Amino acid sequence: MEVLNTQQGSSFSEGLKRLLPGRKFLIATPYLWLLLFFLVPFAIVLKISFSEMIMAIPPYSSLVELVDETLSISINLGNYLFLAEDDMYIKAYFSSIQIAFNATLLCLLLGYPMAYAMARAPQHMQTTLLLLILLPSWTSFLIRIYAWMGILKNNGLINNLLMALGIIDDPIIMMNTNFAVYVGIVYAYLPFMVLPLYANLVKHDHSLLEASADLGARPWKTFLSVTLPLSKSGVIAGSMLVFIPAVGEFVIPELLGGPDTLMIGKVLWQEFFNNRDWPVASALAMVMLLLLIIPMALFHHYQSKELESSHDH
Amino acid sequence: MIRHLGKSLISAAIGCAMTLSPAVANGKTLNIYNWSDYIAEDTIANFEKETGIKVRYDVFDSNEVLEAKLLSGKSGYDIVVPSSDFMAKQIKAGVFKQLDKTKLSEWKNLDAELMALLETYDEGNKHSIPYLWGTTGIGYNPDLVNKYLGEEAPVDSWDLVFDEKYISKLNKCGVAFLNAPSEIMPAALRYLGLDPNSVNKGDYKKAEELLMKVRPHVTYFHSSRYISDLANGDICVAIGWSGDVLQASDRANEADNGVVVEYTIPKEGAGMWFDMLAIPKDAENIDEAYAFLNYLLKPEVIAEISNYVAYASPNKSSVALVDEEIRENPGIYPTEEAKKNLYVFAVLPPKVDRIINRSFTKVTTGQ
Numbered sequence: 165m166e167v168l169n170t171q172q173g174s175s176f177s178e179g180l181k182r183l184l185p186g187r188k189f190l191i192a193t194p195y196l197w198l199l200l201f202f203l204v205p206f207a208i209v210l211k212i213s214f215s216e217m218i219m220a221i222p223p224y225s226s227l228v229e230l231v232d233e234t235l236s237i238s239i240n241l242g243n244y245l246f247l248a249e250d251d252m253y254i255k256a257y258f259s260s261i262q263i264a265f266n267a268t269l270l271c272l273l274l275g276y277p278m279a280y281a282m283a284r285a286p287q288h289m290q291t292t293l294l295l296l297i298l299l300p301s302w303t304s305f306l307i308r309i310y311a312w313m314g315i316l317k318n319n320g321l322i323n324n325l326l327m328a329l330g331i332i333d334d335p336i337i338m339m340n341t342n343f344a345v346y347v348g349i350v351y352a353y354l355p356f357m358v359l360p361l362y363a364n365l366v367k368h369d370h371s372l373l374e375a376s377a378d379l380g381a382r383p384w385k386t387f388l389s390v391t392l393p394l395s396k397s398g399v400i401a402g403s404m405l406v407f408i409p410a411v412g413e414f415v416i417p418e419l420l421g422g423p424d425t426l427m428i429g430k431v432l433w434q435e436f437f438n439n440r441d442w443p444v445a446s447a448l449a450m451v452m453l454l455l456l457i458i459p460m461a462l463f464h465h466y467q468s469k470e471l472e473s474s475h476d477h
Numbered sequence: 478m479i480r481h482l483g484k485s486l487i488s489a490a491i492g493c494a495m496t497l498s499p500a501v502a503n504g505k506t507l508n509i510y511n512w513s514d515y516i517a518e519d520t521i522a523n524f525e526k527e528t529g530i531k532v533r534y535d536v537f538d539s540n541e542v543l544e545a546k547l548l549s550g551k552s553g554y555d556i557v558v559p560s561s562d563f564m565a566k567q568i569k570a571g572v573f574k575q576l577d578k579t580k581l582s583e584w585k586n587l588d589a590e591l592m593a594l595l596e597t598y599d600e601g602n603k604h605s606i607p608y609l610w611g612t613t614g615i616g617y618n619p620d621l622v623n624k625y626l627g628e629e630a631p632v633d634s635w636d637l638v639f640d641e642k643y644i645s646k647l648n649k650c651g652v653a654f655l656n657a658p659s660e661i662m663p664a665a666l667r668y669l670g671l672d673p674n675s676v677n678k679g680d681y682k683k684a685e686e687l688l689m690k691v692r693p694h695v696t697y698f699h700s701s702r703y704i705s706d707l708a709n710g711d712i713c714v715a716i717g718w719s720g721d722v723l724q725a726s727d728r729a730n731e732a733d734n735g736v737v738v739e740y741t742i743p744k745e746g747a748g749m750w751f752d753m754l755a756i757p758k759d760a761e762n763i764d765e766a767y768a769f770l771n772y773l774l775k776p777e778v779i780a781e782i783s784n785y786v787a788y789a790s791p792n793k794s795s796v797a798l799v800d801e802e803i804r805e806n807p808g809i810y811p812t813e814e815a816k817k818n819l820y821v822f823a824v825l826p827p828k829v830d831r832i833i834n835r836s837f838t839k840v841t842t843g844q
Binding site: 217219220221222223250251252255256317318319334337339340422423424426430431434436437438439440441 | 539541542544545547548549550566569570571572649650651658692693695696697698706709710711712827830831834835837838839841842843844
């Protein structure tokens with residue numbers, strides 16, 4: 165928009181600028197983006213969640229009907245009540261949150277040392293290390309999950325190796341278990357943890373560490389009382405980037421998980437496809453969205469607070 | 478492997494893919510949505526060569542996925558292949574175009590007896606043509622089953638998968654169930670001596686109890702992965718579709734990996750289904766769709782598909798052209814004895830569907 169403005173005749177563009185300052189356009193862009201790709205789909209899902217299932221195209225009733233010049237609006241709350249009636253849904257939410265939480269913790273435990281080592285590596289190596297973190301993402305996500313199926317299955321790499329070495333006689337069952345789901349999530353989302361952590365850690369002032377050492381703190385103590393608190397926002401950003409997509413993950417539990425892996429993504433799939441019940445599936449999605457918005461709002465709140473406090477310094 | 482991968486990618490990427498209608502080039506195009514591993518290798522290429530029509534061929538692995546796409550209104554496909562019981566409901570929802578039989582010169586090849594049977598689903602055969610048919614039975618690896626169960630393994634019975642005594646031991650080598658309530662619940666009902674098409678809630682409760690007992694021993698619920706897993710020896714037993722199991726057997730033979738796969742129609746009886754060719758109402762390439770339907774109705778074309786995918790063809794004139802090995806295989810063309818025990822899937826009221834699906838969700842998730 166701004167580019168367009170500068171190319172116009174000067175008097176016109178100045179007049180326009182006074183009327184519609186380009187800066188506002190720039191600021192409006194992300195809002196427009198959100199409106200189109202978040203709010204509109206959100207409204208559609210919300211609408212479907214209040215309708216009733218029917219066997220037709222589309223497979224749900226319309227909320228607004230005009231019959232004999234009478235406009236009738238019917239809002240069906242039954243889908244939400246249905247979710248409350250059946251404790252499977254609650255269990256699926258909690259189980260998803262638990263799996264995502266554990267996976268996030270594992271990512272943090274693995275990712276922090278990696279990011280720390282990267283940030284402390286010699287300058288010329290850092291780009292290479294960053295590239296190495298990103299390199300696997302050049303292969304399709306699905307192909308990489310399939311590769312894990314080949315590694316973990318009964319007849320796969322690990323079991324065949326262990327059996328060839330005579331360590332085990334029967335294959336260890338790893339595929340189609342929660343273990344495989346954790347492997348998949350941690351593997352797939354680790355870069356999302358490492359990158360924000362690295363971006364944070366690389367900015368740290370080394371003289372602070374020297375000061376801490378001069379004051380007699382051991383390295384471990386320095387880490388706990390200097391590095392870790394300073395990297396808090398990196399930890400939170402990384403954790404959010406892992407946790408939020410992991411809660412709704414469908415592909416990994418579908419391909420690596422077994423019957424005991426209860427995740428909301430799979431339940432949603434079943435509602436949508438097996439039951440053909442788009443309204444209940446939509447209600448399920450709405451509740452999940454709310455559950456995800458809460459941690460996001462907390463994160464946002466925390467970040468803006470931190471920004472304020474850093475301005476105060 | 479690559480073929481299997483491609484198909485599973487699609488089943489995994491449901492909803493993301495193909496929401497845009499395909500770009501129509503200058504030439505004639507045709508968009509087909511068929512089951513995975515359900516056509517001969519060169520059928521499409523030959524059709525393209527013969528007619529000059531460019532085909533976009535996509536695959537699914539469950540009726541549910543196809544149905545969701547059809548009900549969303551704009552599938553973008555000109556030919557789809559639902560199973561007969563699903564199709565019956567979709568016809569009521571107004572999903573399909575009525576066929577103009579004057580454009581189907583090869584209609585005469587179809588088995589009249591079978592067509593009469595199919596009127597249960599599509600009155601007057603107005604909307605659909607049967608493509609292939611098969612049964613839902615048990616695929617197994619005799620060597621592995623023998624290893625874990627010994628000689629007395631009941632491989633000719635649903636006991637193998639529905640009796641805790643056996644399945645609990647088979648868990649070590651892997652057991653797969655179709656992720657399709659419409660297939661597994663009727664089989665469980667039949668095993669219990671109940672009507673596989675029951676509309677009685679109590680019957681489904683009993684089927685659910687049976688399945689809940691065996692579910693801890695089920696390795697996974699999935700509707701296409703078992704083909705390659707059986708072929709590679711990654712699982713030893715699967716409730717699966719006849720031709721898919723036989724394809725697994727072929728693949729193991731081709732790979733020469735020492736894995737043997739066999740298919741059995743359990744003695745208690747099994748479900749018999751028909752996959753139907755139909756044209757969605759919003760299809761854009763109608764003439765091309767008819768050209769393809771006529772092509773598939775040709776005895777020599779469908780015979781070759783039967784040979785390749787190991788499913789029986791409803792095309793009477795084609796039977797003589799099918800390889801003897803396929804024609805004589807009781808897993809593909811069941812014996813008269815086995816035929817008596819086969820049941821077809823009825824069209825059930827939506828309320829019963831919901832009960833079946835909830836029970837099945839409980840079985841697959843344990844909740």
